Amino acid sequence: MLIPFFYMLREGGMKTSITELLTLHEAMKSGLAGQSVDDFYFLARSALVKDEAHLDRFDRIFGAYFKGVDDSLSDLLQEIPEEWLQLQAELQLSEEEKKLIESMSGFDELMRALQERLDEQNERHEGGSKWIGTAGVSPFGAYGYNPEGIRIGQQGSRNRSAAKVWEKREYRNLDDSVELGTRNIKVAMRRLRKFAREGATNQLDLNDTIDKTARNGGMLDIRMVPERHNAVKILLCLDIGGSMDDHVHICEETFSAASSEFKHLEYFYFHNFVYESMWKDNRRRQSEKTSTLDITHKYTSDYKLIFVGDATMSPYEIVYPGGSVEHWNEEPGAVWIKRLLSTYPKAIWLNPEPKTRWDYTPSVKLIRDLMDDRMYPLTIAGLEEGIKALR
Amino acid sequence: MIDSRFKGTNSYIATDDLSMAVNAAVTLERPILIKGEPGTGKTQLAIEVAKSMGKPLFEWHIKSTTKAQQGLYEYDAVARLRDSQLGDDKVHDISNYIMHGKVWEAFDCVEQPVLLIDEIDKADIEFPNDLLQELDRMEFYVYETKELVKARHRPIIIITSNNEKELPDAFLRRCFFHYIKFPDQETMAQIVDVHFPSLKKELLSEALKAFYKVRDVRGLKKKPSTSELLDWIKLLLAEDISIEALHTENAQRAIPPLYGALLKNEQDVHLFEQLVFLDRRTNPQ
Numbered sequence: 001m002l003i004p005f006f007y008m009l010r011e012g013g014m015k016t017s018i019t020e021l022l023t024l025h026e027a028m029k030s031g032l033a034g035q036s037v038d039d040f041y042f043l044a045r046s047a048l049v050k051d052e053a054h055l056d057r058f059d060r061i062f063g064a065y066f067k068g069v070d071d072s073l074s075d076l077l078q079e080i081p082e083e084w085l086q087l088q089a090e091l092q093l094s095e096e097e098k099k100l101i102e103s104m105s106g107f108d109e110l111m112r113a114l115q116e117r118l119d120e121q122n123e124r125h126e127g128g129s130k131w132i133g134t135a136g137v138s139p140f141g142a143y144g145y146n147p148e149g150i151r152i153g154q155q156g157s158r159n160r161s162a163a164k165v166w167e168k169r170e171y172r173n174l175d176d177s178v179e180l181g182t183r184n185i186k187v188a189m190r191r192l193r194k195f196a197r198e199g200a201t202n203q204l205d206l207n208d209t210i211d212k213t214a215r216n217g218g219m220l221d222i223r224m225v226p227e228r229h230n231a232v233k234i235l236l237c238l239d240i241g242g243s244m245d246d247h248v249h250i251c252e253e254t255f256s257a258a259s260s261e262f263k264h265l266e267y268f269y270f271h272n273f274v275y276e277s278m279w280k281d282n283r284r285r286q287s288e289k290t291s292t293l294d295i296t297h298k299y300t301s302d303y304k305l306i307f308v309g310d311a312t313m314s315p316y317e318i319v320y321p322g323g324s325v326e327h328w329n330e331e332p333g334a335v336w337i338k339r340l341l342s343t344y345p346k347a348i349w350l351n352p353e354p355k356t357r358w359d360y361t362p363s364v365k366l367i368r369d370l371m372d373d374r375m376y377p378l379t380i381a382g383l384e385e386g387i388k389a390l391r
Numbered sequence: 392m393i394d395s396r397f398k399g400t401n402s403y404i405a406t407d408d409l410s411m412a413v414n415a416a417v418t419l420e421r422p423i424l425i426k427g428e429p430g431t432g433k434t435q436l437a438i439e440v441a442k443s444m445g446k447p448l449f450e451w452h453i454k455s456t457t458k459a460q461q462g463l464y465e466y467d468a469v470a471r472l473r474d475s476q477l478g479d480d481k482v483h484d485i486s487n488y489i490m491h492g493k494v495w496e497a498f499d500c501v502e503q504p505v506l507l508i509d510e511i512d513k514a515d516i517e518f519p520n521d522l523l524q525e526l527d528r529m530e531f532y533v534y535e536t537k538e539l540v541k542a543r544h545r546p547i548i549i550i551t552s553n554n555e556k557e558l559p560d561a562f563l564r565r566c567f568f569h570y571i572k573f574p575d576q577e578t579m580a581q582i583v584d585v586h587f588p589s590l591k592k593e594l595l596s597e598a599l600k601a602f603y604k605v606r607d608v609r610g611l612k613k614k615p616s617t618s619e620l621l622d623w624i625k626l627l628l629a630e631d632i633s634i635e636a637l638h639t640e641n642a643q644r645a646i647p648p649l650y651g652a653l654l655k656n657e658q659d660v661h662l663f664e665q666l667v668f669l670d671r672r673t674n675p676q
Contacts, residue, residue, distance in 0.1 A: 017564050019564045019565070020564055023567075026419055027415050027419055030418050030419065032411070032414060032415050032418055038407070039407075039411060042407060042408040042411035043412075043415055046408070046415060046423075046567045046568055046569050047567060047568075049568060050563035050564070050566070051563075051568075052554075055570060206468060206469065210468060210472070213472065218476070220472070220476065253612075256612070
């Protein structure tokens with residue numbers, strides 16, 4: 001009876017295997033699930049889901065599949081969840097976003113987009129409109145700021161107590177495309193670790209010792225090797241000020257995670273785009289600059305280069321000499337980024353703006369082209385992808 | 392079977408889904424993988440399962456340098472080399488230099504034991520793969536002495552992970568999985584209750600309110616968890632803090648007493664103090 005459910009899970013993008021399905025059957029046979037749906041839900045979840053990032057997905061599919069079992073749920077499913085609205089309230093809008101909204105064709109456009117989104121979800125899983133909730137980062141969610149925006153919040157109230165366990169969707173923010181905390185960033189960055197032996201010899205190399213001792217005719221010949229260290233070197237360039245103010249928090253987190261993870265971490269700041277110099281101390285950004293050329297000379301090409309910036313600016317700032325908003329630059333930023341990229345072949349750009357918004361900004365496209373498309377959103381999933389590209 | 396079900400103990404509150412996962416793992420004799428925020432009692436679970444079922448517990452704590460082989464056995468070549476140089480008779484029997492690991496000890500146990508493999512993600516990425524066969528068949532081969540070590544009773548294996556590395560799929564398929572989510576206020580009250588049964592109701596509810604308020608502060612690097620709450624309450628009791636000092640109206644304006652037990656990071660403390668200060672300035676009494 002569980003086979004259609006199994007396929008539904010797989011279609012939903014979960015990597016559930018036959019072994020796990022058989023385990024579930026075995027568990028049910030030994031009477032673990034008993035008579036209650038809740039027990040079955042717990043059992044199925046612990047047997048079929050192996051990653052907390054998939055728990056929310058599982059809850060949704062489970063809810064959709066077993067909806068017939070408990071029809072009283074259906075009216076709940078039709079409503080628009082308050083979580084979405086909460087998410088909206090939490091969204092902080094940057095000036096750019098606000099302009100973007102104004103530049104779109106206004107209220108009618110919004111309503112049409114909303115309708116589309118809702119229709120799509122009806123098709124996807126029978127009115128499980130909660131999906132919108134997690135899509136709080138979509139351009140759509142952003143409209144919450146608009147005073148004439150869509151006030152979905154005033155529709156009826158939800159009777160939360162009636163919701164089943166899987167309906168509560170408590171694992172929403174574990175889905176790996178959202179929430180990024182220091183710890184998560186650290187974990188993602190740790191994937192970049194590469195151990196190498198260098199430095200003082202302080203560990204006994206057993207194999208070599210035995211080998212040398214044997215060759216020595218049985219007299220002990222102790223061989224030592226250096227301890228293994230994380231040998232990855234990182235050059236971090238952070239955009240600061242202006243449009244980045246909205247992302248200060250997430251950049252701080254990234255930075256603090258990176259600084260505790262890597263021994264060889266060098267960082268520099270730039271404003272909007274890289275030009276002939278960067279700086280290390282924002283209070284003395286005018287007086288204490290480091291020439292970008294010096295940077296490329298000082299740090300060898302085995303450093304991996306990570307830009308963190310929203311890549312949101314006027315295209316002039318990238319392609320024209322003198323385009324910088326702060327000073328007169330002799331050569332365009334595009335030339336400088338090419339120099340950096342030719343020194344550091346392993347490079348990525350992390351963008352704190354949600355990926356859905358990238359297409360609205362021409363400068364993002366320009367930079368993506370310059371970076372050979374190695375631009376990733378600053379989410380766990382994006383960071384992981386980026387780290388993969390760096391390896 | 393039903394009688395030996397794990398339902399939490401008098402010092403450990405297990406939610407329904409957690410006990411279901413544990414019972415499924417025990418019944419089907421599969422390992423269970425536990426994940427969750429630091430400080431939500433992952434390691435404690437193994438200790439409590441062993442205690443409640445009256446089974447011996449073997450703890451194998453994993454470090455970044457741990458190899459899978461070390462859990463099975465280690466061949467102490469250096470000792471043998473030394474003995475050979477000193478002309479010790481022990482040197483002729485290789486089994487004198489085989490050191491049993493935790494897995495071997497658990498396999499050798501006369502009754503069914505509980506084996507805790509703590510923080511498996513700390514180890515090298517290959518570590519779980521190296522243990523696949525051993526955990527599946529519950530046997531391994533000792534090359535030095537050419538003997539096959541088989542588990543007398545399949546141990547209940549509890550594995551914890553802090554999610555620092557992804558675990559290989561092949562490994563995950565063989566396990567049950569449970570994610571301990573952060574307890575809600577109700578469960579938390581139960582948890583505190585089993586640890587401090589004599590705690591006054593009002594003090595508990597005020598302490599919990601203050602605790603969740605601190606947890607809700609946005610941008611904390613390390614959110615306080617269950618274990619920090621328990622430490623904090625212990626301190627509150629030791630210092631004999633009055634309920635008034637914890638009162639909600641104050642909690643917004645004043646920093647909760649002894650907050651050093653909750654916030655372990657100076658930046659967090661700083662952030663928190665700033666927020667309280669801001670709040671005081673914007674809503675003067």
